[in-house]
Amino acid sequence: MLSVPHLNGEKKHKSIAVLTSGGDAPGMNAALRAVVRYAIAHGCDVYGVLKGYSGLLEGQIHPLTASSVANIIQRGGTILKTDRCEAFHKKSVRREAANILRRKGIEALVVIGGDGSFTGAYYLEKETGFPTIGVPGTIDNDIAGTDDTIGFDTAVNTAIDAIDRIRDTASSHDRIFLVEVMGRSSGFIAMNTGIGGGAETIIVPEGNETITSICKTIERGIRRGKTSSIIVVAEGPKPGLSNRVATGLQKRGYYPKVCILGHTQRGGQPTAHDRMLASALGASAVAYLLGGQSHAMVGVKKNEVVLVPFKNVIGVKKNLSKDVIGLAQVLAT
Ligand code: F6P
Numbered sequence: 001m002l003s004v005p006h007l008n009g010e011k012k013h014k015s016i017a018v019l020t021s022g023g024d025a026p027g028m029n030a031a032l033r034a035v036v037r038y039a040i041a042h043g044c045d046v047y048g049v050l051k052g053y054s055g056l057l058e059g060q061i062h063p064l065t066a067s068s069v070a071n072i073i074q075r076g077g078t079i080l081k082t083d084r085c086e087a088f089h090k091k092s093v094r095r096e097a098a099n100i101l102r103r104k105g106i107e108a109l110v111v112i113g114g115d116g117s118f119t120g121a122y123y124l125e126k127e128t129g130f131p132t133i134g135v136p137g138t139i140d141n142d143i144a145g146t147d148d149t150i151g152f153d154t155a156v157n158t159a160i161d162a163i164d165r166i167r168d169t170a171s172s173h174d175r176i177f178l179v180e181v182m183g184r185s186s187g188f189i190a191m192n193t194g195i196g197g198g199a200e201t202i203i204v205p206e207g208n209e210t211i212t213s214i215c216k217t218i219e220r221g222i223r224r225g226k227t228s229s230i231i232v233v234a235e236g237p238k239p240g241l242s243n244r245v246a247t248g249l250q251k252r253g254y255y256p257k258v259c260i261l262g263h264t265q266r267g268g269q270p271t272a273h274d275r276m277l278a279s280a281l282g283a284s285a286v287a288y289l290l291g292g293q294s295h296a297m298v299g300v301k302k303n304e305v306v307l308v309p310f311k312n313v314i315g316v317k318k319n320l321s322k323d324v325i326g327l328a329q330v331l332a333t
Contacts, residue, residue, distance in 0.1 A: 002280035002305050005287045007042060009255045012083070012292040013131070015045040017061060020078040021052035021085070021117035024198055025137045025151025027274035028078040031112050033069040034282025035135070040066050042290055050111070053085035056097050063105055068293055073275055076154075089121045093126060107131065108289050111283075114138035114149075115314055118210035122310040131294035133285045134310065137278075139266055142186035144297025144316035146307035150281065151294040153273040155182065155265040156192045162261055163197035167230055168318060175228040176218065176249070176256040180242035182265050183234050187320050189265070190234035195328050200229040202328050203245065205236050206320045211248035217332070218254060230257070270276060280305060 018035045020028050032048070041327045048068070050060040074080055087093045101109060108131040111121040121132035136143045139155035159181050170177045179199075183189040187204025194202030201217050203209045218229055233242040242258045249256055270278070277300070283304045284298045296309045 001276055002300060002303065004280055004283045005305065007287045007289070007291055009291075011042060011044065011290040013044060013290055015047070015106050016108045016110060016114065016289060017047040017049050017106045018080070018100060018110040018284070019052050019113055019121070020058060020080045020082045020137065021113035022082060023079050023081050023138060025116065025139050025149070026074075026076040026154035026268055026270035027150035027278040028112055028137045028145035028162050029069075029072040029075050030275045030278035031135050031137060031150055031282035032078070033035070033073055034279045035110050035286055036064050036069045037066050038283040038286045039290070042286070044286070044290060048080050049102065051081045051087040052083040052117070053097065053154060054083040054145050055081070056100060057085070057087065057093065059100055061100070061106070063103070074269050084116065085120070091123070094120070094124045095128055098124060098130040101130060108133060108294060110144060110285050112150075114140065115143055118310055119314045122167070122295065122314055125295045131289065133289045133294050134297035134313070135281050135285045136297060136299055139189065140183045140186055141188040142184065142318055143297070143299070144299060144318045145299065145306075145315060147299050148277060150274055150278045151266075151270070152188065153277075154268060154271045155189055156196065157271055158268055159189060159193040159261055160197045162264070163193065163199070163213070163230055163232070166259060167197075168228060170228040174198070176229045176231065176254055177272065178231050178233050178242040178246055178256050178258045180233045180235055180239070180258070180260040182262070185237050186232040186318065190232050190251045191320055191324055191328060194232035195331065197230065198233065199232040201231040202332070203231065203233045203241075204320060204325070205234055207325055211245070211252065213243070214249065215252050215254070218299075220333070229240060301304045
């Protein structure tokens, strides 16, 4: 279990709010539970904001007790609900958000979400002085400054489970399957799913696979007696890439089946790993906030909880390591 920073001395805030924002991720509820219970245990009132920044602007802010978050650690999604809020890109709207919170007597805000949500939190504090702290919750694991994000492990396990099932039918019919996973412009889900699922090829935005290289891998497999293949495809910025790859392969005489896993990867019970991560990061966010730190995200580096300034997180690209891409190719041969 990751250790949560010690909280000594006077607490900086007496009342905080928490929201979930952006795409939901399994483990967000576990993080919410940790935020609420850790804050209450340290003498702080907690408010839950419904529907992310949109709900905040509508004043959907409600007091939470320790029992409000009972029986949620095992549930996917987010009981607070979530949203991607376009209006929050405006400075005047962010100023109004700070006023809404202050009028309720709330002194700081915990944001559980991804890069876009942290950008909102960054500007909210920069422009209004309202303290904010981020907890990384996204299945994509594409947030700089942290090795891991809440929901990533669950999404990878869900995708690997799907691949295990697809492999049964692929091998029975001697078929090639393209399995498309989420992750937007980042290939972390695809890479971990591909390695863990024993894929023959993994196509990631950070890699350099082409139709020609994929065909070469398929042909090499056939020469070694392989009759079926699993190709994992990271969706990239525009979902549906696997259909375009399928068209390319058809032109070379291969007729793959396409399976887009889509939002199945976002739902379901969080794994034990995600529950532990969410519990440690949720509690750590409150510990830092009550200790007077803000304008930053809690994350994990080399198995330690760290606090990373938002300015070193937002808009910064986290890259897949070249070593991992190389290893995947070696293991697939
Ligand atoms: O960022 C999480 C994520 O699930 C991405 O992997 C995916 O591209 C995107 O959200 C889908 O978003 P939405 O559910 O809004 O279509």
